[in-house]
Amino acid sequence: MEEDQEQLIEENQPLEADVKTFKETFEDIVLCIYFSEEWLTAAYIDLFEKQAYMLPLFSVCEGIDNVVSKCKPLSKPKLVIMTVGPTIILVSEKLSRKNLQCVRTSAKDNLNSFNIFVRPESDFVCNEKLIEYLHEKWHDKLCDIDEKCIQTLCCVASFVCQNYRLEDLEGNQIDFNTWLSDVCIFKLATYMYVSKETLEDLQIFENEYHPASHIGGQKEGISLFGLFVKHIVTAGGKKTLKKWMQRPLTDLGIINKRLESVKIIRENIQSFQRIKDFLKLFSMVCGVLKKLKDNAKCSYKEYQLIIKFCKLMNNLIYSKQVGEFKGLEGLKSLNVLLEMNPEIFQDVITHVEVAIDFDLSKIEDRVVINVGIDEELAHLRQTFDNLPDFLSHVAAALQEDLHFSFPTTLNVVYYPQFCYLICIQLEPHIDPLMDYSMYGLEFQFSTENAIYFKHQRMHELDSYLGDLHSAIIDKELEILTLLNEGLLSFGNEIENFLNVVYELDCLMAFAATSIDLNLGCPIINDSDDLQIINGFTFLIDVNQVSNALKQLTPKSLLLLDEFGKGTNSNDGISLFCGLIEYLSSSTPGTPRTIAITHFHEIKKLNLLENESKICWKTTKTIVQEGNEQSLVFLYKIIDGESENSWGLYCAKLAGIPDHILDSDEYNEQEDSVDDVLNALNALEVPFKESLFEH
CATH class of the missing domain: 3.30.420.110 (MutS, connector domain)
Structure with a gap:
């Protein structure tokens, strides 16, 4: 690659x-x-x-x-x-x-x-x-x-x-x-x-294999982008959101304008659904216009979709004019759209409704042009509607003129492309192989039940009436082509507002996500200070554990990853040990649990009273002694517990400079577990008891 x-x-x-x-x-x-x-x-x-x-x-x-x-x-x-x-x-x-x-x-x-x-x-x-x-x-x-x-x-x-x-x-x-x-x-x-590695490490984007991975499919995984993109409506909005996250802004003016726009949307929730409906219709109409551009066939329902979109736009424009969107004056992207000329949309509605007969289109399941829109089309339709009666009279006249030597029923039928044919029904007394040329009939084809012929009269009808159905279809296509050209011109008008629509789509997604997750609006300024209120990881961890404990069943699987971090070490160890003691007890309803921790003191100090139901596991490593200690991770789970976090070694592998790792000040603070145990034994209050007093 x-x-x-x-x-x-x-x-x-x-x-x-x-x-x-x-x-x-x-x-x-x-x-x-x-x-x-x-x-x-x-x-x-x-x-x-x-x-x-x-x-x-x-x-x-x-x-x-x-x-x-x-x-x-x-x-x-x-x-x-x-x-x-x-x-x-x-x-x-x-x-x-x-x-x-x-x-x-x-x-x-x-x-x-x-x-x-x-x-x-x-x-x-x-x-x-x-x-x-x-x-x-x-x-x-x-x-x-x-x-x-x-x-x-x-x-x-x-x-x-x-x-x-x-x-x-x-x-x-x-x-x-x-x-x-x-x-x-x-x-x-x-x-x-923001580097590619940072985007991946922060899980801004996360590609996962789709169930259709055998054909190369991927989907957005658990990521920041995935959190918002589920509320995106338009394809262009998705691309715009991705670009925003790939290239975050540093311009406080633009950032705060976007935050203000999200705040406005949240404060005007009553208008939220109408704007979302507009975005959905806009996305679908763009798809219809693309089909028209590619000369693809559109159904009558897609033309109805264009009418519905134009009516909604006119409704939104009118609502703004009468003051229904008073709270949305600061939403620039929406206001730009609502300043469009409503006559553009009304013209589209008029042209489509005049051109297409939607009632007849629904019956015939195809796009049917209104009869009154074109005199030639109206004449063709009327002739076609009267064709069965006319052909019955022609058949009766031919029956008398031909004087068949055998009794038979003769019909004159019309087939598109074949035009007009004489049809003789096959009966037991009729020989299908007999020579009909004596009657002036030209054999065309036969079926199981009938034989079809041309006759001089049929050639005259071909010349006089022509292929009526094909003529109607051609005329309708001609009218529909003119209508489509007008719709594409309309598409050029709204294409100028694509970027505005995509920006509005992203802002709507931010607002929807903030409502779903009950997120507050951050205050961003030039200060280097970062103040997070009610958002630190320890509070999130204990809330998640609390919710998990309320929903546990004997069939649950509980996964704990470094629970107890992010607070005072004694408090963290106390909480972790208390939770493990509860989960390993015989209390009904406790689930299977897999817990990962960096608190080596738990095992060294025997802080867990009941270990009969606890199985200790660690990863196997090999330490190679030499001029420089070398550590090899074998990525194999074995029984036992780790005696070393290997934190300094991992820091060295990550590229932390040696002058930091070899710092005397740091090494003075790095005591062995035995030193800690000796110090704790000298205390008047046992460490284990003090832990559980918190």
Whole structure:
């Protein structure tokens, strides 16, 4: 995997995948990093957001916006890559071998795998048309941007235009300027650098194998992301939430605005369900519009879904106008949506309801166009409805004209594509192999019960009436195509609000989770102090044990991991021993229990009175003596108890410097268990009794 990530793809070599079309679910992030030994700048395009981001030029020798200025192990290019999390990285062909290696070695620390493309210097030449457009539309943002930064964005734009087909929602190819929705300036100081290992260790994300793992399926495990994502409604909201957690903000202004938005949602719980219904419908309507863009067939129920969404939007807009959302004025993302023109949604409702006959569509289980919408369609439908009576008259006339030499029943039938046929029912006295040409009949095909023929009259009907059913279907498809084009134009209107909807979805998920878990709103400021009220781990542990004890049955399995930590050692040992004494007693209803502890004193001091039902286990290790003591963990559970925590050795393995581990001050405090026992024996009050007095 790492070799694939580090493989350098030379200039002009085609992409491994086919050319992609940008859609709502597109996730590629294309980063161009342009740097030397003295300076660095970067730009990237998030293809999912259709937004460009630019990092202003800065000196590599200085700190980046007053942060990480002393972070030598983490090079500045690597910091940019870790912050952005790209899937494609573009570098200049003039980049030195040393700097190129710096980019390539960032792969193992990046949450996303990426490929590196070496681009010619010609890609870094400023595109005058693009620059003119950028300055015209986003002049305030770009007025202080250095030319090298603009060149970097031009390289990204060139790569995207060369390798991807840019489309609007209607499927029409468009140029880069039209496709791009926004340009933003980003600074590394705005984001907190979180390494891949940290994200894993803190369980921000946790992938687990899905039951469908045989086909490569995965699911989100027990993680912080999984805690919130279950309340996310839209696919884009899920991706936005993941990006927020990958790149936490350090900007207190933005953080507190988000917290205030969550607080507003919680305080207006009566509007909560209406907004959630909107998000669900929005997600489903985006799926319908995607099908329309791909020319996929949509059911009449999906058109009803669009009407339902538009009616809900108009209802929400009206509710805001009459003051029903007074408490939500501070929720910016919702207010941006509710400032949309309601006429847009009313036009969609009118066009869909006029075009589609939903009652008849339900009966026929297909999309049926209203008869009154088109005169030609109405004429075709009327002719088709009158066809059975007309064909009965034609059959009666033919029966008289043909003068069959045998008694038979003749019918004229209509089949789509075959059009009009004479049908003679097979009876015992009729020979199916006889020659019917004497009657002017042309054999077409036969079934078990009938024979079908063409006749001059049938050819005349083919020319005069035509294939009515196919003509009706073609006309309906023509009308439906015009309707779909209008709906795709409507899709282009709401596409401008995608990022706002996804942000609202994330804020709603935060509010829902905080309600579920009864979480309070944190107060975040510039202080370095961290004050946690009613949230320390010891309180959480005792609450969990308390809940477990209330629900225990003889068939339960209770798992205790380091219970008693996080408080005074005597208190922790007392609680742990008291709990084990209770669980090992003969009290009815006590379950099987597996407990893990680091309190070696329990066994050394014989603090447990009744050990008849307690089985001590430890992990097997081998200590190799020599110049340096070496410890080997065999990862095997054996009978007995551990006589050493091996804390110092584990700390050394983790990379704690020797000058800390060998500190005289530390070693003076490190007494052996025997020393502790001798000291305790000198006390007037036995240690065991003092433990259980707490």
